[in-house]
Amino acid sequence: MLGATVINNGTSTYEADGMSFRDTIVASQKVNWRIEDIIGGDKKLDFVNRFMPESLARVEQLSFLNEDEKRTLNQIKGHTYLSMFGLVEEFILPFVLDHVRPNLDEDDYRVRAFLQFASEEAKHIQLFKVFKQEFNENFGSECKMIGPAEEIAKEILGHEPLGVALAILAIEWMSQRHYIESVKDDNTLDPQFRSLLKNHWLEEAQHAKLDSSMVIRLASPLGEAEIEKAVDEFLEIGGFLDEGLAQQTMLDLEAFELATGRVLNDAEREEFIKVQHQANRWTYLGTGLTHPKFLETLGRLSPAQRARIEEVAPVFC
Numbered sequence: 001m002l003g004a005t006v007i008n009n010g011t012s013t014y015e016a017d018g019m020s021f022r023d024t025i026v027a028s029q030k031v032n033w034r035i036e037d038i039i040g041g042d043k044k045l046d047f048v049n050r051f052m053p054e055s056l057a058r059v060e061q062l063s064f065l066n067e068d069e070k071r072t073l074n075q076i077k078g079h080t081y082l083s084m085f086g087l088v089e090e091f092i093l094p095f096v097l098d099h100v101r102p103n104l105d106e107d108d109y110r111v112r113a114f115l116q117f118a119s120e121e122a123k124h125i126q127l128f129k130v131f132k133q134e135f136n137e138n139f140g141s142e143c144k145m146i147g148p149a150e151e152i153a154k155e156i157l158g159h160e161p162l163g164v165a166l167a168i169l170a171i172e173w174m175s176q177r178h179y180i181e182s183v184k185d186d187n188t189l190d191p192q193f194r195s196l197l198k199n200h201w202l203e204e205a206q207h208a209k210l211d212s213s214m215v216i217r218l219a220s221p222l223g224e225a226e227i228e229k230a231v232d233e234f235l236e237i238g239g240f241l242d243e244g245l246a247q248q249t250m251l252d253l254e255a256f257e258l259a260t261g262r263v264l265n266d267a268e269r270e271e272f273i274k275v276q277h278q279a280n281r282w283t284y285l286g287t288g289l290t291h292p293k294f295l296e297t298l299g300r301l302s303p304a305q306r307a308r309i310e311e312v313a314p315v316f317c
Contacts, residue, residue, distance in 0.1 A: 021109035021213075024206045028116055031202040035127050038195050045134050049190035051078030053182035058279035064268050069260050076143055076255045077279070078193060079135050080248060083145040084284055085175075085200070086128035091153035092168050093121045099161075099214055117210050120203045131196060143255040146244045156237055162218040163233030169215055169297060170288030172208035175201050177287045212297050219301045231298075231305045235312070238285055242316075245280040249273055286316035 045051070050071055054060055057077045059070040100114035136143075146152070156164060179201040183194055219227055253272055257263055264272060288294055290313045299306035 021107065021113040021210075024113050024209055025109065025116060028120065028203060028206045031205075033199050033202070035123065035130055038127065038199055039130050039134060039192060043192055043195075045131075045138060045192050046190050047075060047138060049193075050074040050188065051190050051193040052081060053178075053186050053189065055182045056081075056178065056279065056283045058275055058282075061275045062268075062272060064264075064271070069256075069262065072259050073252075073256050075135075075139065076252050076259065079132070079139070079143040079255075080145070080252060080280070081283070082128050082132045082135065084248075086125060086132065087145075087147065087149045087152060088171055089121050089125045089128065090149045091156045091164075092171070093118055093125065094153070095157060095161075095164055095168065096121060096214075099165075113206075113210055117207050120207070124200060124203070127196070127200070131193075139259070141255070141259045144251045146248050146251065152244065155240060159233040159237055160230050162215065162222070162227070162230035163237060165211065165215045165218055166230065166234040166298065167237045169208065169211045170285075170291070170294050172204050172211050173291040173294045174284070174288035175204045176208065176293075177291055178283070208293065212293075215297055216300065224302060224304075227302045227305060231302075231308065238289075238316075242281060242285060245284060246277055249277040249280055252276060281316040286313060289313040289316055 050057075052074050057074045059065065059073045059077070062070070062073070065073065096114060096118045100111060100118070103111070156167065175197075179197045183189065183197045186194070219230070222230070250273070253264070253269065253276070256272075289309060295306055295310065298309060
């Protein structure tokens with residue numbers, strides 16, 4: 001079994017990784033932002049610009065597109081990003097609430113930290129909705145999205161809790177990777193979209209710490225076979241999401257042809273689907289599966305399961 005050391009120092013509780021719940025509350029309060037600070041009023045998306053970094057969008061690989069078409073596709077990928085993160089927040093919020101609800105009589109800082117986590121996730125759901133509304137009002141044509149979100153959330157939440165917690169942890173860490181590695185130093189991107197990814201990560205930084213604690217807590221009473229089963233379910237969630245990403249690639253192609261008026265020939269469609277599905281896989285699965293912090297936490301649960309994920313991950317890169 002995994003031993004998760006919990007020490008009460010009289011003012012706060014520390015988990016095995018030395019994290020202080022009180023410190024996460026203070027850190028989150030320091031970076032707290034309002035949606036109105038990021039979008040609305042004179043803060044608008046500028047459709048002259050690209051929204052997504054090339055490392056995630058991968059539009060340059062499609063050499064049969066001209067520059068305007070690449071920008072249009074990049075913006076469609078921005079819409080997909082807003083939709084995908086809005087979607088995953090829909091299952092993160094109830095899961096966090098369900099995790100903290102049975103233990104409201106425990107350490108006050110822990111309860112407050114997780115309730116703040118949930119409150120910020122609710123804010124993120126609204127943030128992505130407001131950005132999508134701004135996009136839809138100004139892009140000029142329809143971009144469809146897989147769903148409905150509540151059905152996807154229901155499917156994911158039907159899995160074993162540790163498997164779901166691992167999926168959430170991968171999502172938290174991928175948001176860091178998107179901003180730090182791809183967006184932070186790219187001044188060519190739309191300022192409002194860059195601000196979205198930056199501010200989203202500022203709060204997810206604390207959520208990743210809390211979710212690591214949640215994973216350790218859920219795994220602590222489990223044996224190796226039970227942890228292996230949880231990773232089985234984590235991979236089932238990944239497979240389910242990958243099926244959705246394949247469908248989303250086709251919706252992105254439909255949106256591209258509608259927006260540009262260009263109908264791709266068979267060879268171009270084949271290349272578009274191949275490149276863009278892999279781009280979606282990397283953005284929404286690979287960046288989390290291969291994140292060093294995610295792998296570090298998984299390795300604490302089971303070195304064998306970490307090795308298993310490292311073997312699978314290249315498919316999504």
